[in-house]
Amino acid sequence: MNRIDDQQPGIARPGKVKEVTSLTNPIVKELRSLALKKYRDQQRVFLAEGLKLVIDALDLGWTIRTLVYSKAGKGNAAVEQVAARTIAKGGDVLEVSEKVIGAITRRDNPQMVVGVFQQKLQPLAAIEPKGDDVYIALDRVRDPGNLGTILRTADAVGAKGLILIGDTTDPFSLETVRATMGSVFAMPITRVSEEEFLAWRKDFRGLVVGTHLKGAVDYRKIDYAGRPVILLMGNEQQGLPDTLAKNCDRLARIPQQGRADSLNLAIATGVMLFEIRRGALTLDKAD
Ligand code: SAM
Numbered sequence: 001m002n003r004i005d006d007q008q009p010g011i012a013r014p015g016k017v018k019e020v021t022s023l024t025n026p027i028v029k030e031l032r033s034l035a036l037k038k039y040r041d042q043q044r045v046f047l048a049e050g051l052k053l054v055i056d057a058l059d060l061g062w063t064i065r066t067l068v069y070s071k072a073g074k075g076n077a078a079v080e081q082v083a084a085r086t087i088a089k090g091g092d093v094l095e096v097s098e099k100v101i102g103a104i105t106r107r108d109n110p111q112m113v114v115g116v117f118q119q120k121l122q123p124l125a126a127i128e129p130k131g132d133d134v135y136i137a138l139d140r141v142r143d144p145g146n147l148g149t150i151l152r153t154a155d156a157v158g159a160k161g162l163i164l165i166g167d168t169t170d171p172f173s174l175e176t177v178r179a180t181m182g183s184v185f186a187m188p189i190t191r192v193s194e195e196e197f198l199a200w201r202k203d204f205r206g207l208v209v210g211t212h213l214k215g216a217v218d219y220r221k222i223d224y225a226g227r228p229v230i231l232l233m234g235n236e237q238q239g240l241p242d243t244l245a246k247n248c249d250r251l252a253r254i255p256q257q258g259r260a261d262s263l264n265l266a267i268a269t270g271v272m273l274f275e276i277r278r279g280a281l282t283l284d285k286a287d
Helices: 028-031 035-041 051-059 077-086 098-105 142-158 174-180 194-202 265-276
Strands: 017-020 044-049 064-070 090-098 113-118 132-137 161-165 189-192 207-211 229-233 250-253
Touching: 017 142, 035 044, 044 051, 044 098, 044 174, 051 064, 051 077, 051 113, 064 077, 064 098, 077 090, 077 113, 077 142, 090 098, 098 113, 113 142, 132 194, 132 265, 142 161, 142 174, 161 194, 189 194, 229 265
Parallel strands: 017 090, 064 090, 132 161, 132 229, 161 189, 207 229, 207 250
Antiparallel strands: 044 113, 064 113
């Protein structure tokens, strides 16, 4: 084991577990900076917390740059296995104090394991919807909890990917990744401008269903079967802009009662997704 407190950044060599206990250690400072989008974007990485998540991500082929575990993980066979896999892939492994892992993840009761993974986005041109594939397109989603919940729900219904349109919250923020409960590793994410989306949509041979509070059609009356579907959801405050709404094949509404004038974005997305995927989801197929 190398002890590398108070050394310079960039010195972490793969192949060995390094012990770090100081919050002022340059590597720790660098990892803590990943709470900010600017540094995540610079390094094109993000943090994922929890042993199971890290194992799932490695199994799905995501590239790990650094594995961090707290002293509680020392001697734990599963942690040691993940550490060995990280080293085999050329990543760094750090053994840190609970205080350090708490500072990196900004939590009072941190997980024992944190992975730093390379960000991955799917280019729009790589999306080729077919059969009864479902994609979710989100217009300028602002709330990290909503985005994470939608990623998790999209994964749960077997959607094929998520398209983020315009200026959205970062899918790789700590809060979003936490809310996905691991689905961030299972759901391909694409980022586009509204213009790029509309240009791509012109060649899309399927059904584009927008959701709108002024939509004239009950969402249960639409026939979603037998063709690919793009489900288009509006921004939390403003809803779908006309530029997107007028390019939908159908504008669906979820009927409501009571005082609330709209549903939460993630809830509305869930309601829509389970209706669109109704025929595909059975308990027999669930494991
Ligand atoms: N003030 C916004 C508006 O006027 O559209 C409310 C937006 S709502 C909180 C966020 C998104 O959730 C909407 O753009 C729409 O996509 C979806 N949504 C919420 N409630 C809905 C409903 N009852 N029917 C259809 N879509 C709904």
